[in-house]
Amino acid sequence: MNDFLLWACVLGPVLLAEGLLARYEVLAYSAGFRAPTTELPEGMPYARGAAADAPPAAYLVYLDGIGKRRVRDTRDGGQLVKAVLAGAPELRVLGQVQPYSPLADPLADRPVWAWLRRHIGLLLFLHNVMQIFVAADHRYRPLYNRAVGSQIATQLRLAGYRPGSGVPVVLLSYSGGAQVATGAVGELHARLRCPLVVITLGGFHNGANDLSRVEQLHRLTSAYDRIERVGTWMFPQRWPLFRGSGWNRARRAGKVTVHRLDPATHLGPRSYISRDRTLPDGRSLLDRTTDTVISLIRARQDAPAATDRPVP
Amino acid sequence: MSLVIVLLLFAGLSEAAGRILPLLARRPGMPRNLVVGLLIGAGLVEAAVFTLWPLTAWTLAELPVSSPPAGEALEWTPGLAAPLLLCAVLAFPLLGPLLHLVLFVAVGAGLAGPLAAATDLGWWGAAGCVAVAGVGLGLAVEAVRRLVVRLSTPRTPEPIS
Numbered sequence: 001m002n003d004f005l006l007w008a009c010v011l012g013p014v015l016l017a018e019g020l021l022a023r024y025e026v027l028a029y030s031a032g033f034r035a036p037t038t039e040l041p042e043g044m045p046y047a048r049g050a051a052a053d054a055p056p057a058a059y060l061v062y063l064d065g066i067g068k069r070r071v072r073d074t075r076d077g078g079q080l081v082k083a084v085l086a087g088a089p090e091l092r093v094l095g096q097v098q099p100y101s102p103l104a105d106p107l108a109d110r111p112v113w114a115w116l117r118r119h120i121g122l123l124l125f126l127h128n129v130m131q132i133f134v135a136a137d138h139r140y141r142p143l144y145n146r147a148v149g150s151q152i153a154t155q156l157r158l159a160g161y162r163p164g165s166g167v168p169v170v171l172l173s174y175s176g177g178a179q180v181a182t183g184a185v186g187e188l189h190a191r192l193r194c195p196l197v198v199i200t201l202g203g204f205h206n207g208a209n210d211l212s213r214v215e216q217l218h219r220l221t222s223a224y225d226r227i228e229r230v231g232t233w234m235f236p237q238r239w240p241l242f243r244g245s246g247w248n249r250a251r252r253a254g255k256v257t258v259h260r261l262d263p264a265t266h267l268g269p270r271s272y273i274s275r276d277r278t279l280p281d282g283r284s285l286l287d288r289t290t291d292t293v294i295s296l297i298r299a300r301q302d303a304p305a306a307t308d309r310p311v312p
Numbered sequence: 313m314s315l316v317i318v319l320l321l322f323a324g325l326s327e328a329a330g331r332i333l334p335l336l337a338r339r340p341g342m343p344r345n346l347v348v349g350l351l352i353g354a355g356l357v358e359a360a361v362f363t364l365w366p367l368t369a370w371t372l373a374e375l376p377v378s379s380p381p382a383g384e385a386l387e388w389t390p391g392l393a394a395p396l397l398l399c400a401v402l403a404f405p406l407l408g409p410l411l412h413l414v415l416f417v418a419v420g421a422g423l424a425g426p427l428a429a430a431t432d433l434g435w436w437g438a439a440g441c442v443a444v445a446g447v448g449l450g451l452a453v454e455a456v457r458r459l460v461v462r463l464s465t466p467r468t469p470e471p472i473s
Contacts, residue, residue: 019407022405023334023403030340133405134405137406140337142338
C-alpha cells in the first residue's frame, strides 16, 4: 500500500472519526450523562510533599503533556514532579489531574482504549491532541474549561486546600497542558478564591483564555522549542495583532514573564526534562528546569505583599 | 434518482448534526426530544437547500443568454452528492469550519464541471454561478436559522416593580 492510499483509506478516516468523537466527552459532561470521577485508585494520595496538617507554602498542580493517560505520573512528567518534590518539600504537589478528560477518566483505564494502547498506542496521543483542539475551539472551550477547572478544584479540596485560605495555587503545565491550565483559571478562582500562578513549560495554547485572575504567568521556553513556536504561529490570539485576546491583555498588564531555557528542546534527549544532558555549570536540563520552577515559586513567597491583594 | 434523494437526506442530517452538536456544548441540559426534533427538522431544511443548489446555479447560468442552453439541466448525481455526507465535519474541533468550507469548495467545483459542459459559460463562469448560488442559499438558510433562534429564545418577562 503506498503512502497516499494509507492516508486516504486508513489514517484519514481514523483522524476524522477521532476528531468527531473527541467532543463526546465534553458533551457527555455538559449533558450530565456521566459525573466526573473524583476518587483515586486504592492507596494513592491526593497530594505528595508537605504534610496536610499545616498549610503548605503552596499547592502545585502538574498538568502533563499529551502523554498523560493514567492517574499516575508519566515517565517524563514523573521525573519533574519527583525533582520538584525533592527540591521543595514545603509544597504539596498534585499530579493526578487528567487535563485531557473533562470527566477525569484516565484513558488507559477505559476498556477499548486499553486494547488500543496495546495495539495502536499512537492513537492515545492523537486522542489527547484532539482534546487540546476541543479545549481551544471557541464553541467548546467554556465548557471544557469549566470541566477541568472543576476537576482541579475538587482534587485540591480533597488534598486539603481550604477555599479563601490565601495559600497560592501554582499550575505547572507542560506542552498542551498549558491550554488546560490557562483555561482552568477562571473556574478555579471562582471555586477556591485562591491566588493563582501559572507556569508553562514549552506551553502550547491558543491565547484566548482570560488570564485576568492570574497573578503571574511564567513562560519557560527555548529558542529550540519548535512545538511551542508552532502554537504561537497557528493561533491568531497569540499574534500581537489581536490586542484584545486574553494572552495579549495579560502581556500588556505585565503578567507574562519569559524565562529562556536554551538550548532545551520540547521533546527528546535534549528536552526540558532530560537528565542525560548537562549544562556548562554541571546541572542536567531537568535540574535547571526544576530549579527555575522552585525559584519562581519561592520568589512569590518572598514577595507576598505585592501579590496577596484580593483580586477584584 | 432515489439514491440521490437518500444521499441528500443523509447529507442534510449530517449538516444539521454538525451545527447542533456545538450548540449542545453551549446549552447543556437540552431535552433529548428537542435535540432529535431539531436534528430532523434542520436536516430536512438542509437537504432541501442542497437539492436547490444545482437548480439555482442552472437558473443563474441561464440568465446571461437569450435562449436556454441546449444541454441537460444540472442535477445531483450520487458521485457529486456523496461528499456532502461528511458535512458533520463542521463539528470537528478547531478545524471544523475550515474543513466544512473546503468540502463545499470541492463539491462546488464538482458541480461546475457538468454546468460548464452544458453551457457556453466556460469552467470559471460556471464556477461563478455555482458559487453565487451556494452563497445565496447559504445566506438565506442562515437568515432562517437566526430567525428560528430568535423566535425560540424565551423572552424574559419584565420585572414587576
